[in-house]
Amino acid sequence: MDLSKAKTLLIIAFLSLNIFLGYKLWIAPRSLSPSSVLTQAQLEQTEALLKEHGFDLKTALPRQIPRLALLNVSRLVQDDAYWVSAFLGAQEVWSQRQEDRTVYTTGQETLTIFANGHVFYTNNLPGIDEANTRVLAERYLRDWKLWQNNMKLDLAVPWGQHGFRYRFVETYQGFPLFFSAIEVYLTDGRPREVHIYQVQPHGFSDKETAVISAQKAVQTFIKEAAAVSSKSIIDISLGYYSLSYDAERWESAPVWRIATQDGGESYINAFTGEVEKTTF
CATH class of the missing domain: 3.30.310.160 (YycH protein, domain 2)
Structure with a gap:
């Protein structure tokens, strides 16, 4: 293979790689930017705490403790x-x-x-x-x-x-x-x-803050669990939640959502650790 042809192939390969990586960045979910993760010991402690209070964990406990920002939204x-x-x-x-x-x-x-x-x-x-x-x-x-x-x-x-x-x-x-x-x-x-x-998202705010861990969210959930009828937990996940406001635009905070098999839910503010809403 002559040198000029080799250079051409290398340039094509380089451009293809950049296009592929750019496409991946475009379609991939926002990076969680983890500041730390739960240890195996902490996972086991949390699972033991749930079991002690009669709960059956039917989903994996998230390990990541990311840094997140408020989400700007408006009513659709x-x-x-x-x-x-x-x-x-x-x-x-x-x-x-x-x-x-x-x-x-x-x-x-x-x-x-x-x-x-x-x-x-x-x-x-x-x-x-x-x-x-x-x-x-x-x-x-x-x-x-x-x-x-x-x-x-x-x-x-x-x-x-x-x-x-x-x-x-x-x-x-x-x-x-x-x-x-x-x-x-x-x-x-x-x-x-x-x-x-439905709401219309308008992007994240600039300031990122470390959220509380799923372990701490579960600890808060346990304190509020007296009214929980179903003891089967089917989901613990990180997302966003907000009440409806009479405003053109407002900020939504990240939450840990814990859901039980009968459809009951607890939304725990992932910044403050306070319960935003329960539907038990």
């Missing part, structure tokens, strides 16, 4: 016509304006759009011969044109005697936004209820 605003078209289509619709909401109904279906951005859909349509699966829930989301590529299934828990509740959350740079979600309640093959609240 859609006009009423968007939601009416998605859920009720071209049917004849009656509407009623109430204090903090507008209710649209077709007789068998009801769509309620709240001023704070929450959207509820319910129906009493006849059941169909379909299993109440995740695939069916996703199909409904696609039919309503609500499915997004950055969504993922977060929880699937029993609902009622034969139904299931599927919650799909938005993700941002690899992190689940637990408060930006669509919940589909399926029974008899029908989406009997749909609850929606």
Whole structure:
């Protein structure tokens, strides 16, 4: 091989490598920038603590203790016509304006759009011969044109005697936004209820701070665990959570979310260690 051809091949290989690495950086989740990790002894101590209080840990305990920043978000605003078209289509619709909401109904279906951005859909349509699966829930989301590529299934828990509740959350740079979600309640093959609240992420703030460890989050959870009915923990993960605010833009803090098999959840602020919300 002559020298000029060898140089050309090396240049092509170098450019290809740079393109590949740039692509990986573009699609990869935000780096966790770990400041430290839990030791094996700390993992075992945490698992023993849960067992001591009667909890069955059915998921891996996260080891990383990363540095994270606040996430800037705003409420995702859609006009009423968007939601009416998605859920009720071209049917004849009656509407009623109430204090903090507008209710649209077709007789068998009801769509309620709240001023704070929450959207509820319910129906009493006849059941169909379909299993109440995740695939069916996703199909409904696609039919309503609500499915997004950055969504993922977060929880699937029993609902009622034969139904299931599927919650799909938005993700941002690899992190689940637990408060930006669509919940589909399926029974008899029908989406009997749909609850929606979504935000628009606008990037992280500049300042990064080390979060508390999953071990410390579990210790806080144990203190609040008196009201927990299910003793099976199915998920411990790091993401973002916020209450809904009447503001154009606000900051969301990272949280440790601990979820039990019956759908109960505890959101623990990953900066302060305080409980943000529980649904037990």
